[in-house]
Amino acid sequence: MPRSAALASVICVAAFPAQVDAQQQAVASWVSFDAPVGLEMRTTRGLAPVLSAATGGTWRADALGNLVLRKGAGVPKRVVACAVDKPGFAVTQITKEGMLRLHRVGNVSHALWDQAHEGQQLEVLTARGAVPAVSAIANGHFAQQHRRDSLVVTADELWVDVGASSAAEVAALGIALLDPVQRRLAAWSYGEYVAGAAAGQRAGCAAVVTAAQSTPSQGETMFVVSVQGAFGWPGLGGVLAKTPDFHADQVTLLMNGRSDRVQRHVRSVPGVNAAVLRAGGLDSVRIAAPAVRHAGTLVESIAANEAAWLLDQAAQGAGVSLPPTPTWVSVPVRRRASAAMDPVVRSDVYGATMTQLARLADLPATPTHEWRVREAIMAQLPSWARAQAAVDSVGNLIVSAGPARDTVVFMAHMDEVGFHVASIARDGTVSLATRGGAVHSAWEGQPAVLHLPRGTNGEADTVAGVFVPRDSARVRQMRTVTAWFGMDSAQLVARGVRVGQGVTSPKVSVRLAGARFTGRSMDDRAGSTALLMAVTRIDPATLPHAVLFVWSVQEEGGLVGAQVAAQRYGATTSRIYSIDTFVSSETPLESPHFAFVRLGDGPVLRAIENGSISPPAVREQVRTAARSAGIPLQTGLTQGGTDGTAFTFYGAPNTGLSWPGRYSHTPAEVLDLRDVERLAALIAAVALQR
Incomplete structure (x- = not known):
């Protein structure tokens, strides 16, 4: 069981004269302490x-x-x-299911302080060290069920998930009552500002x-x-x-x-x-x-001149005199290890799967900007698949294999929910358009990253900033989402910022207790990883029929890549399997009356969703493949849609092969690595079925 190994404190410093640069780094070290x-x-x-x-x-x-x-x-x-x-929080209850409850410690002045911790990575500061965690949030796919949850979140509504399933597992992590809990984030520097609580x-x-x-x-x-x-x-x-x-x-x-x-x-x-x-x-x-x-927010920002x-x-x-160029004093910043760099968790039984997933999960890819993920997948394909790989007109990555008959398609998507630049005001305030079902409250008052095209102005390909929080609020969701990057419009344009570019928050995936894993864009980097792992298991010479392995673009908010693929391959496709998340109601914030499957109990046959239903005969084929391979399989109905819906209009039934996940479309998404490994095995078993 991994211990408290936490994410690397990276201080992102803009280009300033040396003395200002050093000042900014010193202040950031104190903010992170x-x-x-x-x-x-x-x-x-x-x-x-x-x-x-x-x-x-x-x-x-x-x-x-x-x-x-x-x-x-x-x-x-x-x-x-x-x-x-x-101010922060303290652990006040450890439930028998392994969840933590909190109470605020210290007075806060901002109405959104508690809410800014919902749906985020946190850490519990135990006597033995920091233990990574996430704060639960209602699944983004279940917005209809939460339409009456309109008021700002308070500390009494925060649930902390450390990846445990019992109070005993929590105790094994060294967590005790009254341990402090805080946002798991180093100081954030942008423009001439340093931001943080x-x-x-x-x-x-x-x-x-x-x-x-x-x-x-x-x-x-x-x-x-x-x-x-x-x-x-x-x-x-x-x-x-x-x-x-x-x-x-x-x-x-x-x-x-x-x-x-x-x-x-x-x-x-x-x-x-x-x-x-x-x-x-x-x-x-x-x-x-x-x-x-x-x-009073998590992105309180102080400028260099202040x-x-x-x-x-x-x-x-x-009563002292300062030298002309003062040397600011820094303090040591605790190193927070990511999933991809932590040698302890990388070396355990799930380390290889975790490392492969982290490589994809930590890459940004809002719709139309999936190139980083596509290149990473291409680089990890086995040689036979890389030789067969092609990129179509919209950016889908397609690997074809097997004899030309009875085509079966497996499709996962590369993009993630996020935002695109919609407009830039003269003062530099950037208005954002939502791409996919992003839960706005989970981005408000958090660090922001604007992603530039590769090589713009020969500089780094990101611009750091913040998602602007409301000054005060009574309701949970803001009407419009804006970001600010410490520059006016002329400076942003000079940096290469344009309408349509992607904006996300920084992300570093991390291992929780046991086989649990968290990171933003598990939907659908976990599916993309499982599909990649399945391809490495397959000898193409043993395939009894044609198989297309597809990593699609622009699934979030439109199924654009899937529609292009369906127009080309739909009429000749006998079945399509969407490799995507099964949004589980196994959280303290959801009703278990539907979509209830357990993390760690195996992949899910996603039989019914908003846009399609798989035929009983196809479901039975999947169950047969799972039984033959000794793979535990769960079955369920959930909300949301998948790429395969585009193929149903060409006569190909859509069946979801999924991994169960919590807190969908937020920075706190959680899965179990065992489910990803078994999903990869299931995809390979179904692909080899006659």
Whole structure:
């Protein structure tokens, strides 16, 4: 059972002058740093030697995890402080089915904070390390059943899936009650911005420590990285109260980001308990809060100039002078391993299947932009299939084999749900058109990636940005989806951005407990992988009839590739098998009255769907092939349509050969690798049937 191995913290930095580039990376490291409120000491204590080496002073960690450095001597006595924690969730229940329930820890200011964690990759921060997880969300294919679920999601509606099937399996992962839970995502840099939860507040900590490299020319300064800011800053209060030889004359607090910059002396500070001032014998403090975009969200964004302003404020409060080009202090960022790179899970019994699936799953491919996936599949085909492979006029990849009679088609699709650029406003706001049944709430307030054509301007083929969250909301779904990439329209056009290009969120697939696996676009990279694995199992000389293995384009929202293939091959096709997801109701958010199949219990004969039904005789052929090969087979009805529907109008019955999946059309899709392996074996068995 894989342990807590987590996804690589990749900091995406735009092209800026060296000093700004270094600043952005340093701020991003602080935004990525793990310091869950109340348990900051797990990580902050380890920072003391790192900060000491970087600043030339001795940082000390107290019992709560506060970090304190004193520099200089005499009077005046100054304090410059930031709060390093940020709000999150804690595990409050572990169900007998192996699901986790949560409660929020720390106050949040944005109505969409809880909802932004639904349908996303999360991680549980256990005493042994981070354990990957996902937050359940209603299946995108079951929108009709959830049409009355209109209100914004709250913490009480979050269910966390770690891939376990029992409370005992959860315990084996090291997960316990009260363990912190957070979004599994490193800081996200775009344009001149760094984005992430509490980005403005964490930039303040970067500024405090960077200013601490200098020594005050007069008096003494105490630099404090405080814990438990979410609870009113008791960490700072404790530091002030337990330092009897230090009577502060002036305290500067670098606060969380606001919509507008704030700098003033105040007698009371919202969010700071009055006892903190009493502990320090203070009647007022000086506060500095940066202006940020999307304050209080997971994509709170602070610009380079605001971070630089914070550093100036920290220096003024500390009574130090900065060099012309300050060297910003970074902190170590925990490495989060992906499914494709984790040597532990790659080497186990499901490692080969997982690695092959991850290679395809982590590639972007919105409709009409499937070329990356097509090339990856082509490269992995066995030599005989690669020699037979052809790409048709719309981009379908087709491998033909066997004698020219009784053609049977197996078809999986390469594209995924996502968005296309619909228009670009003068300020750079990009309006998006939905491609496929993407669940909008699962993209709002998340990082965004715009995919450029290969080789545009000789630069990298992506532009980083964010899906713009609403400022406030009562209802779950937004009417329009927009993104912003830190540039105006002229700059975007200069980068090669055009209407029609694909936009997704970043994705890194990851292994959950046992054989469970999560990543966006399992629909239908899992089907594409199973079809690829089946082709490698087949000796084309043993096929008793013609077989077409097809990886189609533009399935999401139109079955475009399938229609082109059906026009060419439909009349001569005796049967078509759609290799696609079976959207299972085996989740805590769905009714089990239909579409209920279990993950891990084998592939699914998708007998009925919205657009077609397979004949009983064809179903029996599949069951016979499964029995002969010793493959467990489930049968069911689900919602949605598949490529094979296009062939039914030419007289070819459509039968779905599927893998069961949860949380369809969202970033949290989950499957079981055993089902993918058995599906590949089933496809091969059916292809060889006479």
